[in-house]
Every structure is written in C-alpha cells, then in structure tokens.
Amino acid sequence: MWNPFKKTKEYQFEEGELANNMNFSVETQPEQSLSVEEPEIPLEQLENEGLSIKLRRVTKGLLLALVFLVPIFMLPLTAPGDVLVLNKQALIYGLVLISLILWLAAIVRQGGVRLKTSGLEWGIPTFLTAILLSAIFSDRVYQSFLGSNGFVVLAALAVFSFLLFNFFEKRESGLVVNYFMAGSFLAVLAGLLSLYGVPVF
DSSP states (O other): OOOTTSOOOOOOOOTTHHHHHTTOOOOOOOOOOOOOOOOOOOHHHHHHHHHHHHHHHHHHHHHHHHHHHTTTOOOTTSOGGGTTTHHHHHHHHHHHHHHHHHHHHHHHHHTOOOOOOSSHHHHHHHHHHHHHHHHHTSSOHHHHHHSTTSHHHHHHHHHHHHHHHHHSOGGGHHHHHHHHHHHHHHHHHHHHHHHTTOOOO
C-alpha cells in the first residue's frame, strides 16, 4: 500500500555523473577571436579626397555669392548705358568660369565624377544648340553671340544652372532662394534710396 509519508530513496549525483550516465558528451571549444582587417587607405588618396572636399566647398561659396550679387552688383564707373548689363555679365562670366575650373580640378583630384540625373540635362543642351544655330545663321552674328541676350550669356547661365543642380541638394534649395531674396532686397533698398536722393555709391 502506498504511504505518502514514507521516505523515498534519495539519489545524489556528483557533478558530471548524470551527463556521463545518459551518454551525453559536452565538448568545450576555446573561443576564437575574430579579427577583421581594415583595408589601408593610401595617404595620397586621403589627401586628394580632402582637397576635393575643399574645392567643392569653395565652389559652393562662389555659386552662393553669385546668386546674392547678381541683383545688386554694379560699378559706378561704368558707362551710363551699361551699368546694369555689362557689370552683371562680367560678374557672371568671372564667377561661373572660376567655379567651372574648380569643379574640373575636383574631378581630377577625386578621379571621377557622379552627376545627378533629371530631365534638365537633355533640355539645356538642346536649347543651347538651337540658340547656337540661330546665332550662326543670324544677320548680326556679333550681337547674337556677344549681345545682352546672346549665346555667350545664355551658355554661362546654363553652366551656372548645371553647377547649382549638381552642387546643391533638394533640401538646400531654400538656402539658394534666401541668398537671392537677400540680394534682391538690398537692390530694391538701394533703388529707393537713390530715388529719394540718398547717395548709395
């Protein structure tokens, strides 16, 4: 008869005895340390990348300066008929040319270039090609190329827009607009002051 108060036989097992009796084999393997070898970057490549970053920063600064200065830039020593045209054209030519040279130098330093793609990269060359053909077959070739609305001016503006598109992200478009609005505000302010007889220059 089963007695609940009867002591049952106690079994004690030493450490590892149960595993041996049940034919379990526990194998311990020493932990192996994984070593990841980082590739060594040549010092010359690091220097080229650093210089390329600096050139891109300088180019972005020149483009923002051009956006800010175009509405307000003028030289008082220019002939009266060319105050608003010749000065701005010279400013656009100079800063766009410098920015283009710096961008090409950055390309050479980094060993390649990655251009952004959109629908504009086909529209701008097509437009410039049409303007070039129109200037070549024009009756006034000189004015068609070097006039205030000639091919050279439009080509410089096309390069300027191309650089803006490739140097500024979409989230930075507000920064470009703010620079342009600041320059426009100063231009309007200077015009109002000159209208009331206050000498600006």
